[in-house]
Amino acid sequence: MNERGKGRPERVLRWGVIGLSVTQPESVAAVNNLLSQYAEHLRGRLGVPCRSEVPARNFIAILFEGSTDTLGALSGKLGKIPGVEVKSLLFKEGTSQWVEP
Numbered sequence: 001m002n003e004r005g006k007g008r009p010e011r012v013l014r015w016g017v018i019g020l021s022v023t024q025p026e027s028v029a030a031v032n033n034l035l036s037q038y039a040e041h042l043r044g045r046l047g048v049p050c051r052s053e054v055p056a057r058n059f060i061a062i063l064f065e066g067s068t069d070t071l072g073a074l075s076g077k078l079g080k081i082p083g084v085e086v087k088s089l090l091f092k093e094g095t096s097q098w099v100e101p
Contacts (some may be wrong), residue, residue, distance in 0.1 A: 012067075014065070014068060014090045014091065015043075015063070015064070015065050015090070015091045016063075016071050016088060016089055016090040016091060017061060017062065017063060017088065018061070018064055018071070018075060018078070018087075018088045019059070019060070019061055019086070020058075020060040020061075020078060020086055021084070022057065022060065022083060023055050023083045023084075023085075024082055024084075025056070026083075027082055027083040027084055030081045034074070034077055034078060034081070035062070038066075038070070038074050041064055041066035041070055041074070042062055042063070042064060043063040043064065045061070046060070046061045046062075047060045048060075071088060071090065075088045
């Protein structure tokens with residue numbers, strides 16, 4: 001039983017960062033569409049276009065808050081988009097939060 005006394009397990013939400021490198025301009029729409037599906041977990045986003053590189057590359061850094069399963073699902077889906085390379089990390093400390101199933 002958790003501290004709320006309802007017998008439901010408590011989940012730990014974790015903070016993390018997802019880094020993206022996008023080399024195919026036609027993949028940008030798919031990336032943005034997928035990120036919008038996970039908007040409730042995204043706490044910040046920074047995009048840096050590097051057009052002087054060959055091929056041109058866009059870098060995106062995303063501050064994420066959610067479960068490890070959700071981070072893995074989002075990272076995996078992003079990594080399947082052509083021309084997208086993904087790296088993610090989770091910070092050691094999490095915050096205990098009640099998450100309704």
